[in-house]
Amino acid sequence: MSVLGNVEPKEVFQYFEEICNIPHGSYHEKQISDYCVAFAKEHNLEVIQDKLYNIIIRKPATPGYENVPALIIQGHLDMVCEKESDCTIDMEKEGLELQINGDFVEAKGTTLGGDDGIAVAYALAVLAADNLQHPTIEAIFTVSEEVGMEGAAFIDLSSVTGKKLLNIDSEEEGIFLTSCAGGARVNCSVKIAHEEKVGQLVKLTMTGLKGGHSGTEIDKGRANANTLLGRFLLELEGKVTYELVEMCGGSKDNAIPRESKATILVDAKEMDTFQQIRKEKLAAYQNEYSVADPSIQLNAEVLSEKKCMVLVEESKHNALVLLNALPNGIQSMSLHVPGLVETSLNLGIMNTEDSKIIYSYAVRSSVTSAKDYLIQKMTALTKRLGGEVVVSGNYPGWEYKEESKLREDMMRIYTQMYGKAPKIEAIHAGVECGLISDKIEGMDCISFGPDMQNVHTADEKLSISSTKRVWEFLTKVIACK
Numbered sequence: 001m002s003v004l005g006n007v008e009p010k011e012v013f014q015y016f017e018e019i020c021n022i023p024h025g026s027y028h029e030k031q032i033s034d035y036c037v038a039f040a041k042e043h044n045l046e047v048i049q050d051k052l053y054n055i056i057i058r059k060p061a062t063p064g065y066e067n068v069p070a071l072i073i074q075g076h077l078d079m080v081c082e083k084e085s086d087c088t089i090d091m092e093k094e095g096l097e098l099q100i101n102g103d104f105v106e107a108k109g110t111t112l113g114g115d116d117g118i119a120v121a122y123a124l125a126v127l128a129a130d131n132l133q134h135p136t137i138e139a140i141f142t143v144s145e146e147v148g149m150e151g152a153a154f155i156d157l158s159s160v161t162g163k164k165l166l167n168i169d170s171e172e173e174g175i176f177l178t179s180c181a182g183g184a185r186v187n188c189s190v191k192i193a194h195e196e197k198v199g200q201l202v203k204l205t206m207t208g209l210k211g212g213h214s215g216t217e218i219d220k221g222r223a224n225a226n227t228l229l230g231r232f233l234l235e236l237e238g239k240v241t242y243e244l245v246e247m248c249g250g251s252k253d254n255a256i257p258r259e260s261k262a263t264i265l266v267d268a269k270e271m272d273t274f275q276q277i278r279k280e281k282l283a284a285y286q287n288e289y290s291v292a293d294p295s296i297q298l299n300a301e302v303l304s305e306k307k308c309m310v311l312v313e314e315s316k317h318n319a320l321v322l323l324n325a326l327p328n329g330i331q332s333m334s335l336h337v338p339g340l341v342e343t344s345l346n347l348g349i350m351n352t353e354d355s356k357i358i359y360s361y362a363v364r365s366s367v368t369s370a371k372d373y374l375i376q377k378m379t380a381l382t383k384r385l386g387g388e389v390v391v392s393g394n395y396p397g398w399e400y401k402e403e404s405k406l407r408e409d410m411m412r413i414y415t416q417m418y419g420k421a422p423k424i425e426a427i428h429a430g431v432e433c434g435l436i437s438d439k440i441e442g443m444d445c446i447s448f449g450p451d452m453q454n455v456h457t458a459d460e461k462l463s464i465s466s467t468k469r470v471w472e473f474l475t476k477v478i479a480c481k
């Protein structure tokens, strides 16, 4: 039974509901992609589906718009699948249970996928309409955006003729995004060798940190569990005789780690001193982070006294020097856009393997040369310590365009409709506009969208009234010559 059947704008919510009925988490986009192909065929529209299941659909211009350049409407097909612990929906196989709560559409117990199903719904509504005016519309739907923008990186856009792109993947109405950061994953590793030692085995755990998104929340001044644990181990040196067995923390390079662990071997005679220093240092960290990260804990679980394999002195030294000397956090702020972080990095994952310790960083910058220099500095230091650096997933930023007809037109239309100007913003995170504009010379893009709350969580909500206003705005934007 339809839940959104009578919700305006019906032409948009009809498609949104159909999309919600098809499971479409990242890496499971075949079904939703096939649905888009079937839609295009049913409407006699040209469609391309590539082997990753990215989609391009083309609709001809309406009368009078034949000579107006094509316009691209873009969004991503995949959604983040999160659910409440007691929710029994299998998000790989079942659709969502939609419900209306006041002005909001929600999914019971799960993410809604308004991010970014609403973009696909808007685009399908434009492609299906026979009462709108517009130039040639090229709809681009990408896969695997939420897991590293793999679809946008892979897609072949040589058949696309438009040079103006409406990316509908922002979560606040009235904000137009006009630039984003580029980035890369940088893995710095040091070689380690082992020897046998005897001592008191201790498991250290750093917990209670807030974490957050390594781009948009890097300016919150929060602690990083990996670097803070590294700091403790360095500060312990020279005060207590101890050996390092292993250390690890974090699971995603683009999340600020909330927890980390290390196993160490402490000289049994120095256990009291060790505990004393642990308490002192913890108090110092709690004091330093009392505003941004007030619940830091550093626990020491004392295990048995035993013989075990530990890092040799040089390995331990290299691992701790690299962990403490590599930069982390904000490196510079933008002087063009007040409040925008320009360059940053985050040690998201730390892992000990048999023969090396790997530190995985998410590096970001809206200035390519600054990003390249930061990676070069990291490489120089890592190599000086005999280690190796692997750079992967390098994606381009999206630079602010001084002159943008699309932005001017959209600002004028918005101001006429609502009597106030939209906010023009930049973001210290990657969006697909960077990868797509990198493939089409002279691309002019804007990212916008209706109000959504708590995206990527089971509390995700999409505002109905905002969806309606953004639809009215979108129909005017596409009708602009």
Ligand SMILES: [Zn+2]
Binding pocket: 076, 115, 116, 145, 169
């Ligand atoms: Zn999104």
